[in-house]
Amino acid sequence: MPAPTPDTIDNSRAAGRCAVLELIVNNHPGVMSHVCGLFARRAYNVEGILCMPLPEGRLSRIWLLVNEEARLEQIIRQTMKLEDVVRVERHGADHEVFERLEEFFGVSPLPSGNGADN
């Protein structure tokens, strides 16, 4: 019998501004599940995701394109709690990492302006 507490639900998603998160994580098969699962179960949309191992192979770098919501700071703190997450850095929507993907997606995931959903 869960109690609805509508006052705790954050509706700022509508704002449509984006942020880019850069994560350094341990490189093993479960890490992506841990990171994506965290965002999914806290109902925080991930718009884009890129992941590659770092040169030594022990660590990976994950780039996340997320909506800028009031809850962003909270989800960052939750992300930092994951054992496999070594570091989280927050960048503005203007970070170029997702800009260069145009040729692979046919359309830039970050349309000019302030990054709307489509």
Next chain:
Amino acid sequence: MYRKTGAEIIVGLLERQGVRALSGIPGGMNLPLYDALSQSQMIRHILARHEQGAGFIAQGMARISGRPEVCLATSGPGATNIVTAVADAKLDSVPLVCITGQVPLGMIGTDAFQEVDTYGMTIPLTKHNFLVRTAAELLEVVPEAFRIAWSGRPGPVLIDVPKDVQNQAVEFEAWPEPGRPDRCPDVNPAELQQAAAMIDAAQRPLFYLGGGVIQANAGGVATRLAEKAGIPVVMTLMGLGAVPSNHPRALGMLGMHGARHTNLALEECDLLIAAGVRFDDRATGRLAQFCPNAKIIHIDIDTSEIDKLRVAQLGIFGNVREVFRGLLPLVEEHAQTPWLERVEALRSAHPMVMPGADDPSTPYGLIRLAASLLDEEAIIATDVGQHQMWTAQAYPHRRPRCWLTSGGLGTMGFGLPAAIGASLAAPGRTVVSFSGDGSIMMNLQELATAVEEQANVKVIVMNNNTLGLVRQQQDLFYGQRVFASRFRNKVDFVRIAKGFGMRAHDLAGCANPAELLERAFQEPGPCLVHAPIDAAETVYPMVPPGAANRDMIGGEFHACTNA
């Protein structure tokens, strides 16, 4: 140089970790581990009758010992069965290490017999989890699992070990150091100064203490701080016992089933010192109207709790005990303040009303009678439902870490196995589990375990032949359409217990309940006490789900009837 199998490595590491008892059930995919365990001279294995029981037995041990305890299950159905106890440990921040068997590495992903994706399934329910791919990895993973379960905000860690990894032999030079909790973060002196200044400046300060205070063993220093600074204390369900119930500063449990004066005092406070709490909706009621006039100091070992639901004017990241110790010399001394007088006025105008407290045939009366026969060493467990809330309200919580209840997940079936675990962790102490006839059914099979282990557990089944708390909500909020909450079949719990080989007593028609209970508590080993309860009994006050804490139903004080 050692040469050992993965299974032997696990057992060796558990022994070195100081594990002396654990609970589980064997099956095809953890038999190598069980075979190695059979050779251990140090570790006692408690064979549960359902993996959820094993998980809660380990939880009961951990809630008492404060250190990670261990449970075992095989793959597939063993893992799915144990998952509820793991999730429960996550929500109540209980340190737990759960080791599951898995199908051999090469068969993972083939829908092999008894294969489920235990790793994937437990990501959201654990603090961390591992799928082990080589026996050598175990030397790192096992101590690491204990470190993680035990550090900061405790929680469950699951290690999934494929059968071939358990059988794989490896050579290694030396055993690793056992896992230990990380050092607590240093307390920032500037934050302490700021907190002390806020406390001294406040007119109507209030402590809001939760399970984190119990976990940090901070009950004693919290009590001294409340005494010195003259600050009243409310506690969450998980925080009960942090400050003794009968302490003049203690206002009992807040929230959905808190006393009227407790919730009303919260309305008026101008500074809320929240420690080891997470502003759970059962405690705060409608959040926007919780402590509407208060500034917040929020102390927690988990930074992500600070500002999660309510923005704090001052957030302090740290171990509650360290923070309270630092604050104690800094705060001004106050013996009496207008606020304390106001709180006392609220308490006498809106006291906790417990109808029938002197009559052992009522829920409150039964709990009070049991309490009068138990000392402060006694450990109290509950299941989930009305009986849980009655016990939370009426039992005199005299010491921290004597109160075992499923707070966050609210899992029916928690009480009996948790009580068995507690009795294993604290042999010689009496463990009483207050249960309902609905909840006891959910892990009834553990009566067999209790008898086999001769656990000193006294199960009091408060029998209303009803899912009482559900019935109460249907009465209050669903137009009295009582549906699927009344049992048509009557179970004979006394005979059931006896069938398990357990002593059993019946309070039905008993002329001297005190004498019966005393005997039940005195005789060593487990027993069941059947206590019939009127199905129409209610838990009051009650804040309707989603309402503000000030909007309580029931529990009003009528001077004439209660004088």
